[in-house]
C-alpha cells in the first residue's frame with residue numbers, strides 16, 4: 001500500500017508562525033523533537049487516526065522574498081529559539097518546501113500589509129476573480145505535482161483591518177458577482193478562503209481577519225463538503241483569560257475591571273502597530289471576559305510594538321474583583337511566551353483535526369475546535385474548560 005500524502009498550504013508561508021510550524025513538522029517527522037504542547041498528541045487522542053507528521057508536504061503563498069532556512073535562522077538569531085543542529089538537520093525539507101511557496105496577492109490587504117510586499121512577482125490582478133483563479137491554479141498544481149490525497153489551507157497572514165460586510169457577503173451567488181467588481185476591496189484572507197473552499201479544500205483562519213467567516217463562504221464550504229474554522233489562535237493572554245474567568249464566575253466573585261497590556265516586537269507587532277489593523281486583534285481579545293462572567297466589567301486591552309523583544313511577548317493582566325462584604329481584591333499575572341512557539345503546535349493540531357473532519361464527511365463550521373480560537377466561529381462558548389469538554393465529546397464520537 002502506498003503511503004498517504006497530505007498537503008499543508010500556508011498563506012503567510014514564511015512568517016514567524018508558519019516557519020516555526022514547518023520546522024516543527026520536519027523535526028517531528030525526523031524524530032528530532034518530542035510532541036510536547038501538541039494537543040493532538042495527548043492521551044485524549046489515543047486511537048484516533050490522525051495524519052502522521054511524515055505524511056505532510058508543505059507549500060503556500062507569501063508576499064515577501066525569503067525562504068524557510070532564512071526565516072528560521074532569523075528567528076533563531078533574533079529570539080534565541082531552536083538549535084542550529086535542528087535547523088541543519090531539517091534543511092533538506094526546508095529547501096524542498098520553499099520551492100513550493102508561490103507569490104500571493106495583496107488585493108484588499110490595506111496599506112500597512114502592502115508595504116511588506118517585496119516579492120517582485122506578487123500577484124498584481126485587475127479583479128478579485130482573477131486573484132481567486134490564480135490562487136486556485138497554484139493549489140491545483142501543488143495537489144497534482146505532489147500526488148496529494150488531501151490538502152488543507154491555513155491562513156496565517158498579517159492581521160488585516162476590520163471589514164464591514166455588505167449584503168454581497170450573504171449568499172454564494174451575490175459574492176460570486178462581487179468577485180467581478182474591480183474596487184470591491186474584498187480582504188485577501190477572504191479571497192484565499194473562497195479559492196480553497198471552491199476547490200473543496202478546507203480553510204483554517206488562524207488570524208483575526210475576515211477569512212471565511214461570512215455566510216456566503218460558509219454556504220460554499222457546505223456545498224463543496226469542506227470545512228471552515230477560526231478565528232485567531234488562542235495561544236497566550238486570551239488563553240489565560242478563558243481559564244481564569246470561569247474561576248471568578250464559579251466562586252461568585254464580581255470582576256470589576258480586567259486590564260491587559262501586551263508588548264512584543266515581531267513582524268506581527270509591526271502590522272498591529274497600525275491602529276486600523278490593531279482594531280481587529282483587540283476585537284477578538286476583548287470579548288471573552290464578559291461572555292464568560294455574564295456581565296460587562298470595565299475592560300482594557302493594549303498591544304504595543306517594542307522592537308527589542310522580538311518574538312517574546314509579555315502580557316501583564318490586572319484583575320480587580322470584589323469579594324465578601326464588598327472587599328476589593330486584585331489578581332495579577334504576567335505571561336511571558338515566545339509567540340511563534342506557542343502558535344505553531346496549535347496550528348498543527350488544527351490542521352490534523354481539519355483533515356480528519358473532512359475524511360469523516362464533516363463540512364461547514366467545525367465548532368468542536370472552539371478551544372483553539374480567541375473568537376470561535378459558530379460558538380459563543382469562551383470558557384476553556386467547556387470548550388475542552390466539547391472537544392472531548394467529539395473525540396469520543398470519533399472513537400465510536
Ligand SMILES: NC(=O)c1ccc[n+]([C@@H]2O[C@H](COP(=O)([O-])OP(=O)(O)OC[C@H]3O[C@@H](n4cnc5c(N)ncnc54)[C@H](O)[C@@H]3O)[C@@H](O)[C@H]2O)c1
Nearest residue numbers: 012015016017062063104157158159207233267268339343
Ligand atoms: N502567538 C501567535 O503568534 C499568534 C497567535 C494567534 C494569532 N496569530 C496571528 O497569526 C498571524 C501570523 O503571525 P506571525 O507572528 O507569523 O506574523 P508574521 O508577520 O511573522 O507572518 C505573517 C506573514 O504573512 C505574510 N503575508 C501578509 N499578507 C499576505 C498576503 N496577502 N498573502 C500572503 N502572505 C501574506 C507576511 O509577509 C508574513 O510573512 C497574525 O495575523 C497573528 O495575529 C499569531
